[in-house]
Amino acid sequence: MQSGPTAVPLATLSNGQKTVVFQGMQHIGSEDFCKSVVFDLEKALADGYTLFYEGVTPVAGWPDLTDWFNQTLRGTKQVLSAGYKKMAEQCGLSFQLNYFDPIKADMAIHPSRHITADANFLEMKTEYDRLLREDPAFAAGMAAKAAKAQRATSDDGDPFALFLGIVAGATSEQKKLAGIVCRRVLGMAVSCALGEENDPSNRIIVDFRNKRLARYVDESKSDKIYITYGAAHFPGFLAELKHRDSKFSLRSVKGVRPMTLPDEPHLAPSAVGGAAK
Secondary structure (H helix, E strand, C coil): CCCCCCCEEEEEEECCCCEEEEEEECCEECHHHHHHHHHHHHHHHHCCCEEEECCCECCCCCCCCHHHHHHHHHCCCCCHHHHHHHHHHHHCCEEHHHHCHHHHHHHHHCHHHEEECCCEHHHHHHHHHHHHHHCHHHHHHHHHHHHHHHHCCCCCCCHHHHHHHHHCCCCHHHHHHHHHHHHHHHHHHHHHHHCCCCCCCHHHHHHHHHHHHHHHHHHCCCCEEEEEEEHHHHHHHHHHHHHHCCCCEEEEEEEECCCCCCCCCCCCCCCCCCCCC
């Protein structure tokens, strides 16, 4: 029985000169999934890969745009990482960044092998302002989203937030049972998020960043790149990369489940050393 999304992609791409591994991520997953990804990253470093990470960054000397990003694009005041950590704690799952200490150690020694291949907040705000000026449909969509957010309370329409409120007061035995239900609720929430194609914010949060990632890969001097990025980015990233370089093709792809039930065995990714050679 599946828990959560069917799978996240683990794909290998190549244009004949560069090999690119894309490990789709879900910010919250089973402990085995998080550990197996870190294992593969360490193996990738040993095999000479450059690691590309997701992560929108601030710009020194400019006002902090974190609140703008959360409230305007995401429609919430909650800090993203804090929300993920809370979900993980209540569900008996793991927040992915909790397992990256070995990678951080190598990053301190070999910073050139670790690239944040993403847009920064200022670039996203600039693109957002451009679309507001030049695309009436985008402007109307964002106005409708803002009006809807203003009418709603912080928990309205968010089944996961409501569920966490219930679990918070449960006994240890009730929380054990809730851990199973929690994976289902989280899985539905992620699946719904991946399907929100009509959300105008995706023009910035997904599409714009896919273009940035494809540009990083295309312009990189490294011939072996291992990417860890949100699973929802993969289809758009692949299309953008092929648009920049038509020689890129999908060499292999398989699905990896980021969440399992408490007693369910997990299939580890093991990309490096296999298809990523």
